[in-house]
Amino acid sequence: MQMTGAEIVWEMLRREGVEVVFGIPGGGIMHTYHPRKEFGIHHVLVRHEQSAAHAADGYARASGKVGVAIATSGPGATNLVTGIATAMMDSSPIVCITGQVSTSVLGSDAFQEADITGITLPITKHNYLVTDVNELAATIRDAFQIARSGRPGPVLVDLPSDVQKAVTEFVPPMEEAMDSGQSLPVYDQEALDRAIELINRAHRPVILAGQGVLQSGAQHALAAFADKTQTPVAVTLLGKGSFSPSHSLYLGMMGMHGHAVANQAIQDADLLIALGMRFDDRVTGNPEMYALQARKIHIDIDATELNKVIPTDVAILSDLRPALTAMVDAVSPRQHGAWGERIEGWRTRSREMETLHHQLKDSLPAPHIINEIFSATDGQAVIVTDVGQNQMWAAQYYATECDRPFLSSGGLGTMGFGLPAAIGAQFARPGDEVWVIVGDGGFQMSLPELATLVQEKLPIRIALINNRCLGMVRQWQTMFYDSNYEATDLLNPDFVKLTEAYGIPALRATTLDSAREAISEAHANRGPMLVEFEVARDGELSHVYPMVPAGAALDAMIHRSPAPVASVAGGRAS
Amino acid sequence: MNRTLIATVADCPGVLNRVASLFRRRAYNIESLTVGHTEKNGVSRMTIVVDSRRTDAGKVARNLEKLIDVLHVEDITDRPAILHDLALIKVRIRDRVARSEILRIADSFQARLVDMCPSTAMVELVGSERKIDTVVEALRSHGILEMVRTGRVAMVRGVSENEVEAMASTEQRMSMWEEGGNQWQE
Numbered sequence: 001m002q003m004t005g006a007e008i009v010w011e012m013l014r015r016e017g018v019e020v021v022f023g024i025p026g027g028g029i030m031h032t033y034h035p036r037k038e039f040g041i042h043h044v045l046v047r048h049e050q051s052a053a054h055a056a057d058g059y060a061r062a063s064g065k066v067g068v069a070i071a072t073s074g075p076g077a078t079n080l081v082t083g084i085a086t087a088m089m090d091s092s093p094i095v096c097i098t099g100q101v102s103t104s105v106l107g108s109d110a111f112q113e114a115d116i117t118g119i120t121l122p123i124t125k126h127n128y129l130v131t132d133v134n135e136l137a138a139t140i141r142d143a144f145q146i147a148r149s150g151r152p153g154p155v156l157v158d159l160p161s162d163v164q165k166a167v168t169e170f171v172p173p174m175e176e177a178m179d180s181g182q183s184l185p186v187y188d189q190e191a192l193d194r195a196i197e198l199i200n201r202a203h204r205p206v207i208l209a210g211q212g213v214l215q216s217g218a219q220h221a222l223a224a225f226a227d228k229t230q231t232p233v234a235v236t237l238l239g240k241g242s243f244s245p246s247h248s249l250y251l252g253m254m255g256m257h258g259h260a261v262a263n264q265a266i267q268d269a270d271l272l273i274a275l276g277m278r279f280d281d282r283v284t285g286n287p288e289m290y291a292l293q294a295r296k297i298h299i300d301i302d303a304t305e306l307n308k309v310i311p312t313d314v315a316i317l318s319d320l321r322p323a324l325t326a327m328v329d330a331v332s333p334r335q336h337g338a339w340g341e342r343i344e345g346w347r348t349r350s351r352e353m354e355t356l357h358h359q360l361k362d363s364l365p366a367p368h369i370i371n372e373i374f375s376a377t378d379g380q381a382v383i384v385t386d387v388g389q390n391q392m393w394a395a396q397y398y399a400t401e402c403d404r405p406f407l408s409s410g411g412l413g414t415m416g417f418g419l420p421a422a423i424g425a426q427f428a429r430p431g432d433e434v435w436v437i438v439g440d441g442g443f444q445m446s447l448p449e450l451a452t453l454v455q456e457k458l459p460i461r462i463a464l465i466n467n468r469c470l471g472m473v474r475q476w477q478t479m480f481y482d483s484n485y486e487a488t489d490l491l492n493p494d495f496v497k498l499t500e501a502y503g504i505p506a507l508r509a510t511t512l513d514s515a516r517e518a519i520s521e522a523h524a525n526r527g528p529m530l531v532e533f534e535v536a537r538d539g540e541l542s543h544v545y546p547m548v549p550a551g552a553a554l555d556a557m558i559h560r561s562p563a564p565v566a567s568v569a570g571g572r573a574s
Numbered sequence: 575m576n577r578t579l580i581a582t583v584a585d586c587p588g589v590l591n592r593v594a595s596l597f598r599r600r601a602y603n604i605e606s607l608t609v610g611h612t613e614k615n616g617v618s619r620m621t622i623v624v625d626s627r628r629t630d631a632g633k634v635a636r637n638l639e640k641l642i643d644v645l646h647v648e649d650i651t652d653r654p655a656i657l658h659d660l661a662l663i664k665v666r667i668r669d670r671v672a673r674s675e676i677l678r679i680a681d682s683f684q685a686r687l688v689d690m691c692p693s694t695a696m697v698e699l700v701g702s703e704r705k706i707d708t709v710v711e712a713l714r715s716h717g718i719l720e721m722v723r724t725g726r727v728a729m730v731r732g733v734s735e736n737e738v739e740a741m742a743s744t745e746q747r748m749s750m751w752e753e754g755g756n757q758w759q760e
Contacts, residue, residue, distance in 0.1 A: 121592060122599045126642040129587075146642060303636045 026072025028099025053083020058424025074112030089411025212276015416445030606725030
């Protein structure tokens with residue numbers, strides 16, 4: 001069958017099971033847009049290409065499928081860059097299709113020409129510049145395979161306009177040629193035996209569960225392993241949802257703003273079992289002082305992550321699920337009574353320090369807001385966060401149940417991620433209640449996507465935690481930069497009016513009671529709604545606690561004062 | 575200490591860029607990198623020399639293997655191998671005495687005289703880096719006008735089991751590549 005390059009693109013997307021794509025058309029990609037309708041794939045017109053990449057990313061994370069973003073050449077393509085880098089850092093499978101100037105003028109600085117394959121080379125798993133329409137079908141098939149295989153990641157396909165226009169006989173590419181090379185690494189038995197020996201001998205073990213648990217589908221194996229070995233589980237930010245927070249062995253999140261009990265347990269452990277995580281510096285604190293008493297077992301699908309940051313005693317290159325399943329069978333049942341008691345002691349103290357467990361009059365602490373959202377949604381919402389304090393509060397206080405999505409830009413820490421990623425997530429899970437938690441800083445980085453939300457009639461709930469500043473930076477300024485608030489105060493618009501101007505109902509809450517009411521109204525409402533929470537800019541309540549200062553050991557945590565105080569915590573950081 | 579890696583790569587546009595970009599991004603120190611055709615159509619071979627005091631060769635190899643266009647990577651440092659560098663050296667000829675001495679040096683190191691003018695001679699030399707260094711030192715007093723060295727190329731002696739395996743895996747991947755009609759490898 002004769003087809004244009006443009007038709008081949010949609011035909012291949014259809015064959016890959018793509019139902020929705022996110023993008024913005026332009027001169028360099030118009031040929032491709034032209035025949036879209038015939039292929040029955042929905043297109044979401046975002047308001048900035050960066051949001052197209054984030055939405056594709058959000059879709060991928062919430063669905064487990066490959067997300068697709070489309071942009072035109074030049075500025076359209078370069079606007080994707082931050083979204084691609086975000087997906088790369090968090091191993092999210094997306095395929096970006098960009099228009100390019102015609103091959104006849106490629107390299108001549110033609111109008112809207114940008115070397116996007118060159119630009120995205122270090123932030124994609126792989127990328128292609130297709131110069132022959134006869135290679136197009138196989139290239140798109142390969143792009144999807146690469147994006148979702150092994151450790152997933154973004155792939156970009158750059159399409160010159162003459163290739164989009166060119167006509168050729170469409171021959172469906174073979175599936176199996178690709179899949180035969182896709183075998184995932186499977187553990188070496190000898191290494192696994194050594195790991196099991198360490199586990200059987202350990203007295204103070206801790207499991208570190210990362211996003212790899214979710215991507216490998218190893219949640220059940222993890223639960224079985226933790227139960228049999230009675231090993232407590234700490235999760236990374238992206239590992240939320242890999243282990244049930246209602247399980248008695250759950251420690252919470254580890255790292256810079258992790259739960260104190262998790263960090264304390266890691267530092268005092270005699271064995272760490274790291275599963276599908278990569279010892280990011282936000283997770284380890286100072287690596288020279290990280291879990292010094294512990295032997296380390298590290299299982300990951302990416303060989304380059306093993307022994308990259310933290311030297312391990314047993315490094316196992318493997319897809320997680322088969323390795324963990326084999327370990328469940330091979331380990332001896334264990335009890336760690338004394339260790340469990342110490343952990344309970346830390347847990348109690350850690351709880352006492354938490355803002356959430358204090359009744360605070362006439363104030364609206366962010367932890368309480370997240371807690372109210374958790375209660376109203378029964379822990380069943382799809383949570384998407386932006387980046388900064390809002391993200392850490394959401395991570396700390398929304399106890400994401402096993403298998404429920406919690407979407408956040410972890411590795412790259414991209415402000416502006418929240419709203420567009422939520423749009424993608426809502427398309428992935430049309431029946432679920434999606435809440436996006438944003439701060440006033442990051443919200444304004446992708447604010448125009450409110451229009452996308454309206455145009456697509458998406459019932460997304462937006463929790464805007466407004467402290468009238470770039471809160472996380474300001475917190476650091478308070479703690480480490482002599483309270484010199486350089487460039488962090490924001491003069492904001494009236495967010496309620498602004499949101500209403502987009503046609504989205506909005507509420508404002510200034511007290512805990514009004515917050516509770518507004519949240520339950522947003523929850524009950526069938527459509528989109530924004531709730532703006534006015535929270536403190538200064539004082540202890542404006543800070544995220546606990547906190548491990550950058551470069552400090554993981555157990556050198558700064559806690560909030562036991563009693564609520566009004567002054568800022570100036571000198572406590574040192 | 576230097577370690578020598580051999581990488582077979584798909585001969586497609588941008589592959590050198592991808593490899594070089596990886597070294598830059600991860601701040602790897604590379605002593606030399608040579609690239610050229612192999613016995614197989616569509617497959618190129620890179621010889622990469624890493625200063626292992628500054629850069630972990632194992633990390634370099636594992637990161638290279640993640641690149642889609644890289645077919646196979648092997649560290650051959652601990653295996654019996656021919657490690658050769660090629661140099662072209664242009665030397666000034668001041669007088670007859672110098673001329674005969676240059677010829678003598680070339681002869682004793684089995685260097686080839688590939689060009690001879692009244693005032694200059696060009697010597698081509700193949701061998702270990704140390705041997706080339708020695709010749710460069712010997713010729714230096716005559717005045718080296720120009721020099722180019724290729725950097726190390728390497729090949730393991732004989733055929734070991736590993737090598738047969740590596741060849742098989744390269745062949746298999748190449749046949750997939752041909753069937754697939756594209757540059758996809760992994």
